[in-house]
Amino acid sequence: MAINFLFDGQGNAHYTILLAHGAGAPMDSASMTANAVALASVGFRVARFEFDYMAACRTSAGRKPPPRAETLIPEYLAAIEALDATGPLFIGGKSMGGRIASMIADNLHATGKVVGLLCLGYPFHPIGKPTQLRTAHLNDMKTPTLIVQGTRDLFGTREEVSAYRLSDAIEILWLEDGDHDMKPRKNVSGFSAADHLKTMADKAAAWAQSTIALDV
Numbered sequence: 001m002a003i004n005f006l007f008d009g010q011g012n013a014h015y016t017i018l019l020a021h022g023a024g025a026p027m028d029s030a031s032m033t034a035n036a037v038a039l040a041s042v043g044f045r046v047a048r049f050e051f052d053y054m055a056a057c058r059t060s061a062g063r064k065p066p067p068r069a070e071t072l073i074p075e076y077l078a079a080i081e082a083l084d085a086t087g088p089l090f091i092g093g094k095s096m097g098g099r100i101a102s103m104i105a106d107n108l109h110a111t112g113k114v115v116g117l118l119c120l121g122y123p124f125h126p127i128g129k130p131t132q133l134r135t136a137h138l139n140d141m142k143t144p145t146l147i148v149q150g151t152r153d154l155f156g157t158r159e160e161v162s163a164y165r166l167s168d169a170i171e172i173l174w175l176e177d178g179d180h181d182m183k184p185r186k187n188v189s190g191f192s193a194a195d196h197l198k199t200m201a202d203k204a205a206a207w208a209q210s211t212i213a214l215d216v
Contacts, residue, residue: 003082004055006048009040015088015208016045017118020076020097023066026054031181032094035120038197042205044090049079069100076100080113088212092118095155095180098147099123099134105143116144116211118204121180124156124164133164141167144211148200150178173203 006027017039021027027048036046051072053064066072080091091101091114098119108114125132138145145167151158151174158174166172175182175196177189182200184191 003049003079005079005083006036007046008036008048009043009045011045013043013045013087015043015090015115015212016047016083016085017090017092017208018047018049018079018083018085018101019118019120020079020093020100021048021050021054022093022095022097022121025094026050026057034193034197035094035200038201039204042201044205044208045085047083047085049083051075066096069096070103072100073104076104080108088115088208089113090116090118090208092120094120095123102141102145103137105145106137106141109143114143116146116208119145119147120200121149121153121182122147122156124161127154130160135164135166138164138166138170141169143169144207144214145170146204146207147172148175148182148203149173150175150180150182150184150196152177153180153182155180171207173200175199 021032027050032048036048039046052075053066057064092098093101101117102119105114105117124134147170149156149172176191177184178196182196183193184196
């Protein structure tokens with residue numbers, strides 16, 4: 001299946017970020033769109049793509065469950081090749097999309113193909129199964145990584161994640177009272193979804209600039 005991209009930001013932006021969607025929502029979901037627009041507003045050229053199983057849902061009846069994350073690695077690699085970005089390239093995604101990107105990041109970073117990794121709501125474990133960790137490959141991660149996580153994300157709360165052994169290459173931005181989409185509850189934290197999107201984007205831009213400076 002041909003890879004279709006959604007683009008946000010200027011075509012001549014200094015750096016590009018390729019984002020994959022989560023397990024249950026497409027590349028043009030409200031959450032993905034909000035994140036892409038926010039990142040584009042701070043200077044990223046954002047490219048979104050869809051895995052085949054999700055794209056198939058647009059033309060077939062009923063939703064299909066996602067395959068195992070590992071089986072989607074070739075599709076992510078194919079998207080990188082099809083994008084053929086010029087200039088510094090970051091990879092990442094929402095939830096499962098970020099997890100898949102994290103599985104390929106070190107090999108790509110070692111060859112200079114990728115500068116860094118951005119995960120928006122990393123699924124540290126399945127909901128309700130806190131002992132089934134998806135962190136083994138994060139222990140020795142070499143790729144500069146920014147994980148943006150809501151403090152009450154059911155896939156990994158701040159309390160849970162603080163006990164994990166993660167590589168020093170990984171930085172986590174915690175968004176107060178944010179859920180898996182990084183949205184806070186109304187009248188609880190004093191922050192809005194728009195506040196958290198701006199914080200995420202501003203942090204990602206500063207992190208990207210510092211990462212590129214170190215990579216030179």
